[in-house]
Amino acid sequence: MRIAGFSTAxxxxxxxxxxxxxxxxxxxxxxRISFITVIVSAVGALIGWAYWxxxxxxxxxxxxxxxxRRPKVRRFALFSVALVAAAVxxxxxxxxxxxxxxxxxxxxxxxxxxxxxxxxxxxxxxxVRFLERMDQ
Numbered sequence: 001m002r003i004a005g006f007s008t009a010x011x012x013x014x015x016x017x018x019x020x021x022x023x024x025x026x027x028x029x030x031x032r033i034s035f036i037t038v039i040v041s042a043v044g045a046l047i048g049w050a051y052w053x054x055x056x057x058x059x060x061x062x063x064x065x066x067x068x069r070r071p072k073v074r075r076f077a078l079f080s081v082a083l084v085a086a087a088v089x090x091x092x093x094x095x096x097x098x099x100x101x102x103x104x105x106x107x108x109x110x111x112x113x114x115x116x117x118x119x120x121x122x123x124x125x126x127x128v129r130f131l132e133r134m135d136q
Contacts, residue, residue, distance in 0.1 A: 001056060009048030016044030019090055022097060029097055047083075054079050088114070 020040040023030045058072045091110055098106045 001052060005049055005052035008052060009045040012044035012048035013041040014044075015090060016047075017041035019093060022094075024097055051079055051083065 017033075017037050017040055018031075021031050021033050021037045023032050054072070054076050058069075058076045061069045061072045091114075095103055095107060095110075
C-alpha cells in the first residue's frame with residue numbers, strides 16, 4: 001500500500017500543479033511554474049496520501065464491529081466519489097484551452113473516452129466479483 005500511496009500522491013501532485021501552471025495568453029498556451037504551483041502540488045500530494053490512509057483505516061477496521069466500520073467505509077466512498085469528480089472536472093477545466101471552434105469535437109471525444117473507461121472499469125469489477133464467487 002505504500003507504493004500505491006506514493007504513486008497516487010505523486011500523480012495528484014502533478015495533476016494539481018499542471019492545472020495551476022497552465023496559462024493562456026496572447027502568444028498561446030504557456031506553462032508557468034510559480035510558488036503557488038509548488039503549494040498546489042503539495043496539496044495534491046497530501047490529498048493522495050490522505051486517500052490511501054483512509055483505505056488503510058477502512059481495511060484495518062474489518063475486524064471491528066459494524067458500527068465502528070461504517071463511518072470509515074462511508075468516508076472511503078465519499079473520498080472516492082470526490083476524487084472521480086475532481087478527475088472529471090480536471091478534464092472539463094482543460095477544455096478552456098481548446099479553441100472555440102474545436103470545443104464540441106474535443107468534448108465529444110472526452111465523453112466517449114469516459115464511457116469507454118467506465119465500461120472497462122465495469123468489466124473489471126464484474127470479473128473480480130465473478131472470481132470471488134468462484135473462490136467461495
